[in-house]
Amino acid sequence: MKFDDKIPIYYQIKNYLYHEMMTGALKPGDKLPAVRQLAVDLTVNVNTVQRALGEMITEGILESQRGKGNFVTMNEQRITRLKEQLVMEQLERVYEQLHALNLTDEQIITSLKQYIAQRGQRDDQRVSD
Amino acid sequence: MTSFGSVFKVMSKDRFRTTSKVILAELAVIAVTLLWSVATRGVSSGEFFGVTASWSGPAFLAVFILMSVANEHVYTRDTYRLIPVGETKLYTTNLLSSFVMYLYFGIVQVVLYTITASIDADFIKGILDGITGPAYTNLEAGKIVIGLLLMGLAMVILGWTTISLVHLVVSATNNFLPNVSRRAINVVLYVVVIYLVVRVAAFMLHEVNNLGGIMSTGGQGQFILNIVGILVIAVIEAVINIFLLKKWVETIPN
Amino acid sequence: MTNVLAINQLTYKHNLKTILKDVDLTLETGKIIGLLGENGAGKTTLMRLITGSAKGSGTIAVCGDSVAAHHKSHVSFTEQLRGFKPNTRIDRVANFYRTVYPDFDGQRFEELITFLQIDTSLKLGALSKGMKEKVVIALTLARQAQLYLLDEPFSGIDSMSRKRIISSIIKWKPEDATMVISDHYVSEIAPILDEVVIVKDQGIYAHKPSDAIREEFGIGIEAYYESLYEGGVKHD
Known part of the structure; x- marks a missing residue:
């Protein structure tokens, strides 16, 4: 994925994941790849992915299950x-x-x-x- | 921290290979020289030992130089300087590695001498019998040989510590001097180097003279004192070298 | 958060020229930091001072330890393998590293050479610049250090190798380790940087989180970096 250097990367990662959800590539209840894997796939920093996911968890779009990973919310x-x-x-x-x-x-x-x-x-x- | 054994191992691997190469080259040269004799006029008596002994000298010198190159290499290369050990351990291990390789070379030479001397046993006995001078008992002869060996090894160590001292002093001072006059400074430094080498050579000559004195007077104590003296100078130089490494000597940049 | 590196009043002169003056710099654990600056600004020097390869005045503490000799066990630096003869095979170099670095992880190294497509039977002297850099990266990342210093790992490297190296950095950087990457060409690594440190005028000219630069100035890291040289952005 190509990033716009002018826009904060965590913000672009969020948008990317939202987009995946809207297009149905990520469905409700789907498990997200591991943080490091996501970082490798997107060629970004692990910390930045963490920040993006953290904000999405606060927003309630993602749900974090301890020891299992992050899931797209089932809440329609x-x-x-x-x-x-x-x-x-x-x-x-x-x-x-x-x-x-x-x-x-x-x-x-x-x-x-x-x-x-x-x-x-x-x-x-x-x-x- | 890396263990002494590990540092010694990585330092000695290449040096062992280098030393072995010198031995192979030495054997090859000896063989060629002897074959040449065989082809031209036939091997005369005593030639096996003679040829071996005369090629052994340059080979000793070659190993000494190659080991000092390896020594100095360590001080300015990140590959070695970044190994997690203190400067004292790095320095002493480095010196010890070269020394052990030198011993290895020396032992091989003794073996060569023994083999060739046994081939030329009659000839050598003839020469020894022909020498007129003070008659030594076996014990005295043994003492002299061991004394000479110890003196030689001490000289080798002193040689290395001196070379390192010169190298490290030049390397350290280079950091502080302007880029412009470096050439001039280097000339001055080299003059100092040469002066030092001359002094060491003079010292060696002096020791050899002493040796003559010992042979005639049998002053063992004085001789041992001289060896200790050489080693003390070497230790002082080593301490200065370690200090220089700690404080000033930088590696070659990336 | 704890600090992996704390530099205090560091000054370095070489050949009577001041390269760095009164540098203070603190780096937190777990970050990827871009060390930016022109050629000759002192990026490499700063790294060499941290490893102890260069000698300056001031204090440098790595993981709270300010004894220079102790830094070496915490820091993994992309040294250029000058201690080896050109005819040394890569697997021999790896053996050297395995022997002298207690934190060298053979398993990691195997994974790295597979990922970076390195043939370990090659000799150092026969390597292209890109291949050599990949070998250096594999050796550097195979150690489990607290602080990684990558000195211009992308110079003279084709874009495919560059991408692989960047991926291997993301993949193999231990979570609690900090990595400093120096470069004078920013755009390619900008997305992976947590923070940027800019070396200019014999010191640390700026030290900021990269997303903060994007938020604060609305420009990219590269534009920000360039603006410092043109005097476009007011710096506090």
Whole structure:
């Protein structure tokens, strides 16, 4: 995995793991690889992985079972909330950037709808090619 | 901390190989010389012993030089200086390793002498009988031989401690001197080195003279005192060397 | 957290030139630390002072012990095997290490040479720069030390070997050991560093956790490092 050197690594590790959960690569109840293995896989420091996992355990997304390892929570509610949160974060970024271009809320919605429609057409075309 | 045995083992491995190579080379040279004689004019009596004895000298010198190179190598290489032992242990083990290898070489030489001397027994007896001078009893002759051996070994140790002293002094002072005048300083240091070597040589000559004196007067006590004297100087040099290693001598950087 | 290294008022002069002056540096256990600085800034010198290969004034305590001779049993340094003749085989070098370092772990060494793809029947003189560096890394990491000092382990090394070396660092660094990696090229190792120590102007110019740099300045380690030379980031 390639890291952006400008963003704290523990934060990027968290995002990576969230992403794995959202795409279903890590399902509720799944066991995470050992800390050192994760560090090797991601080519990062063990301490940084520990920090990322520690924060995720505090958030309740991961559950640590002593002597067994770390597991993705079975609590569907928490996962749903996480997904909402991630979507909101992405939207927040888009919103702020568009806002910075002096677009009003209505304009943002219109452009977004327009974009999605265009994107849908383009993707359809690509599939039919 | 690493044990004395382990340090000794790693230091001696290469030195043993080097010494053995010198022995092989010596044997080869002796064999070639003898074969040459056989091919040209035939081996004359006493030649086995003579050739062996005359090649033995340069071989002794070669081993002495190779062992001192190995000695000095240790002091400036991280490979050895990073071994978890104190400087005293490192230094003494290093010296002992070279000394043991020198003994090994010496014993092989004695064996060679014995073999070749038995081949040329008649010839040697003839020469010995022909020597006119004070008649020695076996005991006296034995004492002289042992005395000479001890003196030789003490000289070897002193030689190594002196070489180390010179090397370590140069190495230590180099840290403190500006880069610019290093060449000039090195010249001065070399002059000091040469002076030291001359002094040691003079000392050796003096000892040989003493030996002559002993042979005529039989002053054993004086002779033993001289050996002790040499060893005391060696110990003093060794103490200075260890101090230099501890305080100033750095290794060659990565 | 305890300290694996505590340096106090360390000064080093060589050939009448001051290389390091009044250096204070404390490193905690269990960290990977990037020692950054230009060539000739004193990174190697700092490591050599810690091992006792160079002699300076001031105190250096490794694991609380300030006797220089005792450091050697706690510190594993990437020495360049100068004590061996070029015709020495790698397995002989390994035997040397096994004999003199009580903490040399043969099992670890076997794993490392497999992972780093080293042929131990080769002779030192026949190795490429990259291969030699891999051998040095394998020997250094095979010891179970408290402090590892890797001096420019990536210089002159192809990117595949570099990746393997980085992976082996993550894999084999004992959890409670601290590892100092010096380099003048940062980007490749930036993700594995807990902290960076920057050597500049005869001293420790900066010592910060790497994620703190990213959070505080919003820039990468490399950009931060470069900015110190351009005077872009105000330093406290």
